[in-house]
Every structure is written in C-alpha cells, then in structure tokens.
Amino acid sequence: MSGHSKWANTKYRKAAQDSKREKKITKIIRDLYSASRLYGNNPTSNSKLRVLIDKALSNNVNKSVLNKIIFNKKNEKEKLQSITYEGYGPGGIAILLKCLTNNRKRTISYIRHVFSKYNANLGISGSVSYLFVKRGLLSFYKDKNEDKLLEIALENDIEDIELSNNYIFIYTHPKKIYDIKNILNKFGFQSIKNFITIVPIKKIKIEEKEIALKLNSFIQSLKKIHDVVNVYHNYF
Numbered sequence: 741m742s743g744h745s746k747w748a749n750t751k752y753r754k755a756a757q758d759s760k761r762e763k764k765i766t767k768i769i770r771d772l773y774s775a776s777r778l779y780g781n782n783p784t785s786n787s788k789l790r791v792l793i794d795k796a797l798s799n800n801v802n803k804s805v806l807n808k809i810i811f812n813k814k815n816e817k818e819k820l821q822s823i824t825y826e827g828y829g830p831g832g833i834a835i836l837l838k839c840l841t842n843n844r845k846r847t848i849s850y851i852r853h854v855f856s857k858y859n860a861n862l863g864i865s866g867s868v869s870y871l872f873v874k875r876g877l878l879s880f881y882k883d884k885n886e887d888k889l890l891e892i893a894l895e896n897d898i899e900d901i902e903l904s905n906n907y908i909f910i911y912t913h914p915k916k917i918y919d920i921k922n923i924l925n926k927f928g929f930q931s932i933k934n935f936i937t938i939v940p941i942k943k944i945k946i947e948e949k950e951i952a953l954k955l956n957s958f959i960q961s962l963k964k965i966h967d968v969v970n971v972y973h974n975y976f
C-alpha cells in the first residue's frame with residue numbers, strides 16, 4: 741500500500757504543478773493578446789509586447805502559438821477596452837486596477853461588489869494614479885558578484901534598486917529596460933525576469949494584523965475578477 745500511496749502523492753503533486761503552470765500560461769497568453777490588440781503587434785515599438793514575448797518563450801510557449809495570438813486579424817473584431825479603476829482599500833491603501841473588457845457594465849459591477857464587501861472606496865479617475873509610476877523591472881539572484889552588478893547598474897542611469905534576502909530588483913525607465921538588460925548581460929549577469937510594471941512612489945506598511953489580513957483578502961478578491969489584468973497597490 742505504501743508504494744501505491746507514494747505513487748498517488750506523486751500523481752496529485754504533478755497534477756497540482758501542471759494546473760499551476762496551465763494558469764500561468766493562460767495569463768501570459770491573455771496578456772499577449774491584450775498588449776497586441778491595445779498597443780500594436782510590433783515588438784520594436786511595443787515594449788510591453790516585447791517583454792511578454794520573452795516571457796512566453798521562457799515558459800516554452802510555441803512560436804507558432806505566439807504568432808497566432810499576436811497577428812490573428814480575426815481577433816481584432818473583438819472590441820476590447822482598456823480601463824483603469826482607482827480607489828482606496830482597507831487601511832487607506834491606494835489601489836490601481838488595470839482591466840481589459842468587452843463589457844464595461846459587467847466589469848464595474850464586479851469591482852463595486854468587491855469594494856462594497858470590504859468597505860473600500862472606489863474613487864474617480866486620478867484619485868490615486870499620481871501615487872504610482874511606470875517602471876521597467878529586472879530581477880537577479882543575489883550571489884558573490886552582487887556588488888559588481890550593483891556597480892554596473894548604478895553607472896547606467898537606472899531609477900532605483902531594491903534588495904531582499906535572495907534577490908536584487910533593478911528599476912529602469914520603461915524604454916531603457918532592454919538597454920540595461922543587454923549591458924548587464926555583457927558582464928555575465930542574466931536576469932531571472934524582466935517586464936514593465938507599475939510601482940508605488942512610496943509604500944505604506946500596515947502594522948495591525950486584522951487590517952492586513954482584510955487587505956490581503958480584498959486584493960485576492962480583485963485578482964479573481966476575470967476582467968482585471970493587474971492589481972497595483974502601495975502596501976508592503
């Protein structure tokens with residue numbers, strides 16, 4: 741029976757991993773579709789699309805699949821709108837939602853429901869967006885050469901550096917992300933991930949555990965809404 745149990749555990753663990761990977765690939769494909777429809781299908785002029793193509797290839801998405809997503813003219817008939825919603829969540833944390841939808845009424849209905857459930861405040865356009873900026877983000881593993889990496893990065897007009905226990909995060913101007921990436925590559929530093937993101941100008945820490953738990957639940961509920969592409973906040 742022990743052998744059967746071991747096989748069963750392995751099977752379910754693999755199924756869980758496959759499911760996680762499938763969700764990740766689905767999100768990448770959705771993001772690719774969104775970026776190509778909204779900002780054009782030329783990776784040279786569409787830096788967001790270029791980053792997503794790299795991300796897809798690193799996750800073994802077939803090139804023929806990429807081309808179908810990016811250049812499929814039939815999909816252009818679907819009228820998708822990019823919409824940003826703003827507001828404040830539990831603890832006064834600023835929330836910025838990037839959505840892609842073909843039905844604005846449906847989208848705002850779901851968002852209002854979540855905001856109402858957590859006693860959060862949905863604001864008007866511009867109410868919190870000034871608290872965020874767009875940045876290119878490169879992440880690296882920390883190792884014995886991290887001082888050299890930081891030295892090179894600081895010599896090349898980056899915006900900011902953030903250190904954690906195991907990683908180095910380098911923030912750039914969105915249009916400079918590939919220039920910085922290529923410079924660091926020449927010195928032997930390969931980024932784990934690189935993409936365009938939105939970051940808060942200043943982060944806020946929530947000390948009270950109950951509010952922090954409520955805020956985390958609120959953010960996860962927003963992420964579950966199908967039309968919500970990204971949830972940005974200034975909480976850490």
